[in-house]
Amino acid sequence: MARPYEKIPEPADPASPVSRGVPKGNVCVVGISIESGSAEAMRGTLVDALRRHGLVQGEAVDGALRAVPRHLFVPGVPLARAYGHEAVVTYRDESGAALSSLSEPGLVAAMLEQLDVRPGHRVLEVGTGTGYNAALLSRLTGPQGHVTSVDILPGAVAVARRGLARAGYAHVETVVADGRLGHPDGAPYDRIIVTGGAWDLPAAWAEQLAPGGVLVVPLRLRGVTRSVAFTRRDGVWTGHGALSCGFVPLRGDDEVAEHQVVLGDPPVLRIRADEDRALDEAVLQRALDRSETLVWTGVRPPGGENHLDFGLAALPECCRVMPDLDAVRSGAFTAALYPWGSMGAATGDTFAYLARRGIGDTAEIGVSARGPASADLVARLADLVRAWDRTRHHVLRIDAHPRGAAPSDATWTVPKRRTTVAVHLDPPDPTPLPSRSALVPPARAPR
Incomplete structure (x- = not known):
């Protein structure tokens, strides 16, 4: 049984009962120290720090992070903590293990940059959490786009709806459902983003992603997790970049805990x-x-x-x-x-x-x-x-193939239930990487 967020004390260290299970990742901790000021000033200080560390790169994500009031999604938490660099656990099970959280702002920003949302996009979010990320997505899609966020925890969805209403984003569609099944009523989606650790890539995500769409998912492989931006063609998920991160594992009958x-x-x-x-x-x-x-x-x-x-x-x-x-x-x-x-x-x-x-x-x-x-x-x-x-300067690349069909040139492979994940360590390429616009097609016309 889960218990809702009330007020979680400041964690003393990563091994404490409060911190245990809180997502951590190299991309997330950027040494932000915000002591005082108004919420708007703290938000600006936070985004400025994320830009300095390269976690915010484009004007769209920058503008969304400055516009959406993060603290309204964790009422009762001190402003300095709401705009600090650590996650805030918002939902725990009876053992105290984290089920849902307000993710570290650096990780939120980096994954939004991976997703590359455009105005008019239809976006599916798997894992509503506090609703903060859904509000950011809504800001990025604009009034012509649409955001649907699903979560398996009814209590978490109820809390998120209240937060979205407080922040002025009540129009975001929130659904209590198993995110591994997606939300077929709103498909196809130009973008799908998963905010929980996924052990495999369910068929529903492939079926509901529009041609040329992007899936960003924290993929779990033998105890390590990377947020990977995938595109799909001919049954193969091709990875474009992989960011260190840690997430509460997705929940569901078919998920590996x-x-x-x-x-x-x-x-x-x-x-x-x-x-x-x-x-x-x-x-x-x-x-x-x-x-x-x-x-x-x-x-x-x-x-x-x-x-x-x-x-x-x-x-x-x-x-x-x-x-x-x-x-x-x-x-x-x-x-x-x-x-x-x-x-x-x-x-x-x-x-x-x-x-x-x-x-x-x-x-x-x-x-x-x-x-x-x-x-x-x-x-x-x-x-x-x-x-x-x-090989410390080699580049990590992660692809996902139909089960049993991984390429022979992979550094190593991990068989899953539906896919075989191929891990590559590619030598550094001196040629410039293609721009994101070369990898990602423009938005479809809103329907």
Whole structure:
């Protein structure tokens, strides 16, 4: 059973019960600090910062972010937090896991740039959340366009409708429905945007996307997620760009959920993997009694958008490992690569994760492991880190083919229920990339 948003306290750190499950991503955290001022002034400061960091590029997205009052979608939240760089959880299940949130503004902006909405477009949003993103979409489509937003949670849709009304966007169509089925009554759509982590690409999205349309979706692959802008032709989804992100997984009977193992009492470490992975909590618990195996790779950590996590996701045992920050401070665990944790692997009775030491130019990636197979797992992850270092400037490309029909030149593939996802690491291309207008056809005439 879910409980609606009332007032969520400011999270103390990424491992806290409040922050646990809040979407995080490299593209999202831009170091925005907004202390005081009117809502309009804070909104301007926020957008200015997003432009400086390259997350807002066009005038259309810039104008929408400046026009739509973000704080009205999270009443009761302090303005500084509403216009800060972190997500605000708005809906949780009975265990406290996040089901819905107001996403980080950097991620919202970057995904809208990927979507490239034009005036007059018909847009389907899967995952209504607070309604803020639907309001932005409505601003982008203009009065000649139409936005339909669907969410499986009736309570979330009710909250979103109130927020949309407060902000002056009550005309946005909101529907309680399973977003994986789309909304055929409003199809075809020029753009479809998904604001939850999708394990696969449902057939309904392909059927309801107009010819030449764009689908932007956070696609989950072995514990890592990328927001990919897809176009579709001859049954193949072709990816155009991939942004690091993290989202609450989509819900539904046919969706693959995330599985979390919590180790220690009190908890000192968490491991998350897709639920098609079997993780035995009792067996992994015994790994905590083992001494740490730690190896330093001599490889510098990445900066900004990167594909290091995909280097590890080639392992079927890939997962996310999150040592508790207090346990790190006490010396019980080596610091993970990022404050929230890092990618790693779990093989039955052993777990490992990427670690970090040093700062700036002296920083170095390591691998920390515990369990009977520590030496082997550390060696495998260290080899993958060094292999990634040799391709750190390559470009990540993600396509989705009909199941069983992936190309032979893919770096690695992941079979899903309906598709086979092909991951490519392409060498840097010195030639200029085509403009977005070359990739995306102009808007259809409104119907």
